[in-house]
Amino acid sequence: MRMALIVQKFGGSSVADADRIRNVARIITDTYKAGNDVVAVLSAQGDTTDDLIDKAAEINPKASKRELDMLLSTGEQISCSLCAMAIEAIGCPVVSLTGWQAGFHTNSGYGNARIKRVRADRIRTELDKKRIVIVTGFQGINKFDDITTLGRGGSDTSAVAIAATLRADLCQIFTDVDGVYTADPRLVPNAHKLDEITYDEMLELASLGAQVLHNRSVEMAKRYNVNLEVLSSFSGKPGTKVKEVVKTMEKTYISGVAKDKNIARLAVVGLKNSPGIAYKIFSLLAKSKVNVDIILQSIGRGDTKDISFTVSKADREVAQKVLEENKDAIGFDHIDVSDDIAKVSIVGAGMVNNPGVAARMFEALYNAGININMISTSEIKVSVLVNVAEADRAVRVIHDRFYDEIGGEQ
Numbered sequence: 001m002r003m004a005l006i007v008q009k010f011g012g013s014s015v016a017d018a019d020r021i022r023n024v025a026r027i028i029t030d031t032y033k034a035g036n037d038v039v040a041v042l043s044a045q046g047d048t049t050d051d052l053i054d055k056a057a058e059i060n061p062k063a064s065k066r067e068l069d070m071l072l073s074t075g076e077q078i079s080c081s082l083c084a085m086a087i088e089a090i091g092c093p094v095v096s097l098t099g100w101q102a103g104f105h106t107n108s109g110y111g112n113a114r115i116k117r118v119r120a121d122r123i124r125t126e127l128d129k130k131r132i133v134i135v136t137g138f139q140g141i142n143k144f145d146d147i148t149t150l151g152r153g154g155s156d157t158s159a160v161a162i163a164a165t166l167r168a169d170l171c172q173i174f175t176d177v178d179g180v181y182t183a184d185p186r187l188v189p190n191a192h193k194l195d196e197i198t199y200d201e202m203l204e205l206a207s208l209g210a211q212v213l214h215n216r217s218v219e220m221a222k223r224y225n226v227n228l229e230v231l232s233s234f235s236g237k238p239g240t241k242v243k244e245v246v247k248t249m250e251k252t253y254i255s256g257v258a259k260d261k262n263i264a265r266l267a268v269v270g271l272k273n274s275p276g277i278a279y280k281i282f283s284l285l286a287k288s289k290v291n292v293d294i295i296l297q298s299i300g301r302g303d304t305k306d307i308s309f310t311v312s313k314a315d316r317e318v319a320q321k322v323l324e325e326n327k328d329a330i331g332f333d334h335i336d337v338s339d340d341i342a343k344v345s346i347v348g349a350g351m352v353n354n355p356g357v358a359a360r361m362f363e364a365l366y367n368a369g370i371n372i373n374m375i376s377t378s379e380i381k382v383s384v385l386v387n388v389a390e391a392d393r394a395v396r397v398i399h400d401r402f403y404d405e406i407g408g409e410q
């Protein structure tokens with residue numbers, strides 16, 4: 001095998017106990033012994049991060065974000081040092097580094113910091129000494145030299161940032177599933193693993209609630225053209241490759257069906273039917289940093305219209321509040337809020353050249369007696385809003401309807 005630089009990231013379940021850490025050490029050292037340079041990025045063991053959050057709450061439920069980050073960053077330090085010890089036991093040269101030793105510079109946003117740059121000199125020096133480098137995921141330092149964390153699930157993003165900085169040949173994300181599936185296998189028994197998927201499809205699936213990769217990691221991988229692979233640390237089987245263009249794209253035009261329950265719908269009812277109303281509503285929401293997803297405007301009775309839109313559940317209260325506060329300026333009758341909805345989407349990069357995908361999706365829902373509340377489409381996806389109680393069934397009937405063509409050859 002040609003010598004390559006490979007970044008390998010291992011999630012919390014892959015390093016949960018001593019045996020699993022030994023297993024990870026074996027994967028890393030096998031890659032190293034095959035002649036590659038290896039940088040491994042680790043998450044905290046199992047539920048460690050949750051446990052640390054609980055510990056903090058016990059002492060002070062209002063602890064500052066700075067101190068929380070100081071605490072949470074320790075989880076990764078434990079898994080990395082233990083893994084380095086396991087590699088020492090195997091007899092390979094290794095060094096573990098914290099986020100700051102590895103050169104992760106972030107903005108000052110404690111708890112959800114963004115990576116500004118990775119000054120990877122230390123990592124490079126260690127690689128030149130032919131050492132395996134183990135780096136703590138999920139963390140860096142800000143301009144005050146304080147420890148910051150990148151937000152839950154942020155280790156994926158740490159790994160991709162190192163891969164981008166070092167121009168690694170491959171960034172492997174090891175987890176407890178075999179790869180990216182055409183639908184949640186717990187929900188859809190005949191869902192199957194995808195061999196390949198494009199960055200854009202992966203971004204859609206991630207943001208639609210198929211929680212395989214941290215969204216920011218996929219965005220970064222796309223921007224820096226990092227070859228990603230999602231695979232299992234347990235099975236030893238090939239995983240799913242995430243890249244710019246997949247070779248089967250011409251044939252495969254549907255990659256997956258995803259569900260997102262984390263949304264709420266607001267309907268602003270009885271708006272005047274005059275220009276500027278949508279502008280007023282959505283600029284107010286934008287100013288309050290509310291992210292709006294699907295928007296639907298409909299003609300109401302007489303001279304009025306309604307505008308409905310969806311937001312994440314976390315943004316619902318703020319959205320409602322800012323609109324109510326500006327009720328007179330906007331001019332509406334009332335706001336109708338609904339929480340018991342879910343978004344179900346079909347995603348595929350080849351969809352744009354295949355008319356009729358939406359029609360067949362709607363047909364499948366119609367045959368199952370599932371009512372559609374709202375629809376939105378883009379070049380690579382069609383999303384519908386359905387009642388939350390019917391969401392799982394909707395995923396199944398849509399997946400069944402496209403079974404023969406979803407995810408390419410099986």
Ligand code: ASP
Nearest residue numbers: 043049138152153154155
């Ligand atoms: N340990 C952190 C978390 O649980 C980061 C990660 O797992 O990626 O969110």
Ligand code: MG
Nearest residue numbers: 012043044049
């Ligand atoms: Mg974790």
